[in-house]
Amino acid sequence: MNQTNPSLQTQTILDQADRIKFLVFDLDGVITSExxxxxxxxxxxxxxxxxxxxxxxxxxxxxxxxxxxxxxxxxxxxxxxxxxxxxxxxxxxxxxxxxxxxxxxxxxxxxxxxxxxxxxxxxxxxxxxxxxxxxxxxxxxxxxxxxxxxxxxxxxxxxxxxxxxxxxxxxxxxxxxxxxxxxxxxxxxxxxxxxxxxxxxxxxxxEGRKGFTLPDDETVLDVYQIRTILQILMDADRFTLAIATGRPRNEVIEPLTALGLLSFFDPKRIVTYDEVLAAEEQLKATSCPIKLGKPHPFVVLKALHVDEDPQRFCTEAFQKQERTYAVYIGDAASDVVAAQRSGCISVGVLTGFTASRAKAEQVQMFSNLGCDRVIESIQALPQVLGIEPT
Known part of the structure; x- marks a missing residue:
């Protein structure tokens, strides 16, 4: 994987972009607002x-x-x-x-x-x-x-x-x-x-059980823009789109359905906190208790290897396998670390951070972590992946 310092001037095609088959998205800060x-x-x-x-x-x-x-x-x-x-x-x-x-x-x-x-x-x-x-x-x-x-x-x-x-x-x-x-x-x-x-x-x-209703989930970009980008990626006929998030499953399915975005993602490759908890319980029963939330690579690996035994996800040998056929797109340090620990390409987006921070500081944080690419938002994905505009 490319470990050079990323910047917004390097939104060029990822190395060996033609090998990439899976695009795995974090949700908050990438598609939905936190x-x-x-x-x-x-x-x-x-x-x-x-x-x-x-x-x-x-x-x-x-x-x-x-x-x-x-x-x-x-x-x-x-x-x-x-x-x-x-x-x-x-x-x-x-x-x-x-x-x-x-x-x-x-x-x-x-x-x-x-x-x-x-x-x-x-x-x-x-x-x-x-x-x-x-x-x-x-x-x-x-x-x-x-x-x-x-x-x-x-x-x-x-x-x-x-x-x-x-x-x-x-x-x-x-x-x-x-x-x-x-x-x-x-x-x-x-x-x-x-x-x-x-x-x-x-x-x-x-969930609104305290007698007060919070405003609904927002998206980091206009939902039409997000839908357009996901459609471009789907129409390229090269990628399977997946989700790996720390949200509970119902807090993924319901808002994405309401936003008209759920159908873009392979339903077998939507990995949530529910899968994390189930795997943790399974490992606890084998006397191998471990926390599998990010930055552990579990959610990313599960999105790629849907039928694999969770115990394998915890072995260093399995984690270290090269998976440069997959990209994990996230907005936080834990996303970059999870991508690296799973052998995937990491792409950092700037749509998840608070406005009080200078963009240069956000880019530098990703750079210090060794993130493979930093982009303004998922709108830059087609360019980074070498998809010709139609």
Whole structure:
């Protein structure tokens, strides 16, 4: 694969483009916008910190209603934070939600530590929010005290400084030693009851079960433009189009159907979080537990080898096979890493990053990762693949 520094001036034909048979697309940031997911994460974190059944710090972020959270979302999770997560190859919006909540909570607990020794001691150096009684205990410790959300921002900045060299799951896993180091508190394992609570509340907000309806999924380009590009790729009669995403299956099928895009993709090669969970359960039964979300190459390999045993996807020998007959198109560091670990060609698009970042910085991030090509959007794919305009 080409490992030269990509730039927007190198939208030339990929090396050996005539050998490419599979185009595997990530969804968010490539076809659909991630805005709905980011807003869902913001609502979930806001709920856990401000609502009376959880921490009850009513005006911690300022907004007191869901629609205000969306308008002023930067106070809960700002775009720089999201960009940093994507740059660090963290792909899961559920992990994002859990992660942000834990860091905001660390900032709150640091203030409690300095304000009220008696209430601080009552926590017994352990946070395990597994049931309503434990939320009540923590809420009681926080009541009648003043908290500054700027301390949370300082805590988050401190966390990033301490994890400069970490990527992927190593970043989120550092939350536990971070709590131990700065607060002397034991935090539960990442996929604990607290993580599951974040997941369940996230899904409830996303699916409209909290009495508030989020705006529907948007696309990163006009849907007509996307449909035109996919049709050009299909009409070339050279490619099978696939999807490899961290979204649950119903959150892939429903929006793509509504947008009139689903029929472009081979239904056997639409790989989602549902397949990840099923494979993880299968591997757990064989005493080989492993997390298969990106940047692990599972979703990409599954899209290419639909009938292969998931255990093979976990072997280094299988992952290292050359698959330059396939391209994985994504918008984040985790996509590039997954493509590389699966032996595929990586193409990075710039439609998924937050507008607060300069394009040159985004291109440089892809370049540093060794991405094979960087393009503005999937509109450049025909040129990159050497498809003559008709």
């Amino acid at each position: 805005q709905k997911y980011w807003n869902t994460a913001r609502l979930t974190v806001w709920e856990l910190i401000t609502q009376p059944e959880y921490l009850g710090l009513t005006d911690y972020f300022g907004p007191t209603q869901p629609h205000q959270v969306l308008t002023n979302g930067q106070q809960t999770i700002n775009n720089d934070f999201i960009y940093e997560l994507k740059r660090r190859a963290i792909n899961s919006n559920w992990d994002l939600t859990y992660f942000v909540f834990c860091l905001h909570l660390a900032g709150i607990l640091q203030q409690l530590q300095h304000q009220d020794l008696e209430e601080w001691s009552s926590l017994n150096h352990k946070i395990d929010l597994a049931n309503s009684e434990q939320w009540q205990l923590l809420r009681r410790s926080l009541q009648d005290l003043e908290f500054d959300p700027n301390v949370s921002e300082s805590t988050i900045a401190q966390f990033w400084q301490e994890t400069t060299d970490l990527k992927g799951s190593s970043v989120t896993e550092y939350v536990r030693p971070f709590y131990q180091k700065h607060l002397g508190i034991s935090l539960p394992e990442t996929h604990s009851d607290l993580w599951n609570l974040c997941y369940q509340n996230f899904q409830a907000w996303y």
